Amino acid sequence: MNFAAVRAFVAVAEKGQFSIAGDQLGVTQQAVSKRIAALESFLGAALFERVASGAVLTADGQRFLPRAKAVLLAVDQAVESVRRESRPLRVDVLSRRLAPAEILRDFYRANKAIDIEIVTTTGGADEVIRGLLDGEIDAGLRYLRQPVNRIDPQLAQAFAYFxxxxxxxxxxxxxxxxxxxxxxxxxxxxxxxxxxxxxxxxxxxxxxxxxxxxxxxxxxxxxxxxxxxxxxxxxxxxxxxxxxxxxxxxxxxxxxxxxxxxxxxxYPWSVVWHTGNQHPGLREFVTHLRQSFTPPARGEVWLPNHMASLAR
The missing domain is CATH 3.40.190.10 (Periplasmic binding protein-like II)
Structure with a gap:
């Protein structure tokens, strides 16, 4: 399977237009179309339906999308595993003014040998999960309303700070x-x-x-x-x-x-990460948060009802 074609497929699925996907990939719209056509020929199935606004996924395309993302994530992780110089640990903290940034700062003070890239997307947990599944970030700190392994079995979470x-x-x-x-x-x-x-x-x-x-x-x-x-x-x-x-x-x-x-x-902040991520600093980050977190005594704090049961 041609990985460039798979990347083109994912880009079109996310952007909804061949031209925008081409801009993201740094290739022409025609090149994107050729890659999609080759992928559809290889799979023996149409992945997109062309509409006035661009392109929408067919039923086959919808089934293929999560698996295509998983393939690309695995490829990216394989490449990173043999690079001589590891890239920074990318952690989404929502805002540099909020508690997650302070949590990350505490970790860095204790682990200055680990290079860190601070990511500040303004979205909620859904955006962080999308970034993890796409391999754009290594970890995120958010309020999680449901167990993330219900969304993808390779995602994991742990309380970081109340x-x-x-x-x-x-x-x-x-x-x-x-x-x-x-x-x-x-x-x-x-x-x-x-x-x-x-x-x-x-x-x-x-x-x-x-x-x-x-x-x-x-x-x-x-x-x-x-x-x-x-x-x-x-x-x-x-x-x-x-x-x-x-x-x-x-x-x-x-x-x-x-x-x-x-x-x-x-306010219950949790760390969420992808269990298949092999970044050398990720395990240390998660371990640090787990060791730093102390559950409060029952009755001392108030949590939303659905969170209270998870914190016991």
């Missing part, structure tokens, strides 16, 4: 003098968390959190970024927002950052 949630209020807020706050105490106040993407993992987390403690969490309004949000909170005597304890930000002086306790809501 991030304690905190509230951020102005120094004029009624809660500003507290050293800690129980979640139920927040009921009279409006919590503003702009930028929550509908259907995302963090949207589900906040929905479950609000339901569990009968909270008013407002996600409306434009998201102008962290600094703008904190300025708005600093100017309000009644509004609050939520931050994780390892979220990095430039803090205005007029703010108070108060831990939640009794119980402490935690």
């Amino acid at each position: 991030e304690p949630m905190q509230i951020v209020v102005s120094d004029q807020h009624p809660l500003a003098g507290r050293t800690s706050v129980q979640p139920g105490v927040l009921r009279p106040f409006k919590a503003w968390v702009p930028g929550i993407v509908s259907g995302s993992e963090w949207a589900e987390f906040y929905e479950d959190f609000a339901h569990a403690f009968t909270l008013d969490i407002d996600s409306t309004g434009p998201n102008f970024g962290t600094e703008s949000l904190l300025d708005s909170i600093a100017d309000s005597r009644s509004m609050l927002t939520f931050f994780g304890d390892r979220t990095r930000a430039a803090w205005p002086q007029r703010l108070a950052r108060i831990p939640l306790a009794g119980p402490t809501p935690v």
Whole structure:
């Protein structure tokens, strides 16, 4: 089987157009068409149906796609296994300001001989899983709503960090003098968390959190970024927002950052990886996270119901 043809097939399947796939592969549209035609001839099946917008997979194409991706991943891993110089360990951390970046920083401080490439895609777990299956990244840190081996048996996961949630209020807020706050105490106040993407993992987390403690969490309004949000909170005597304890930000002086306790809501970050990945730094990274993770005592923290059973 011609691997160039298989790569062309996967590119067209993902992009939906021969011309865009050609741009990605660095070849002409005609070259892509020839490779697809040769692959279809080899397989004895049509893989695409040509439509006005480009190309869509046939039933045979849909069956072939996951196997084609697996073949390409295996080929790429075989090539990497004999290269003299290993490429950096590519880890998706979502954002350099969030806890996953700090988790990766902790690992690097303890393992400076391992070269690391920080990847910051803005999507959720689905995008990380796609990157793992396509061989674009070696590991990712995300909130996982279901066991990843249900999606692909070669994917694995482990809890990396249960991030304690905190509230951020102005120094004029009624809660500003507290050293800690129980979640139920927040009921009279409006919590503003702009930028929550509908259907995302963090949207589900906040929905479950609000339901569990009968909270008013407002996600409306434009998201102008962290600094703008904190300025708005600093100017309000009644509004609050939520931050994780390892979220990095430039803090205005007029703010108070108060831990939640009794119980402490935690955002469950997990590491996910492909078990067939032979990168020499991946095993050390996963081992480091497993050894660093300490499950909290039951009753001390709050987790969404479906997560609580997995954390026991």
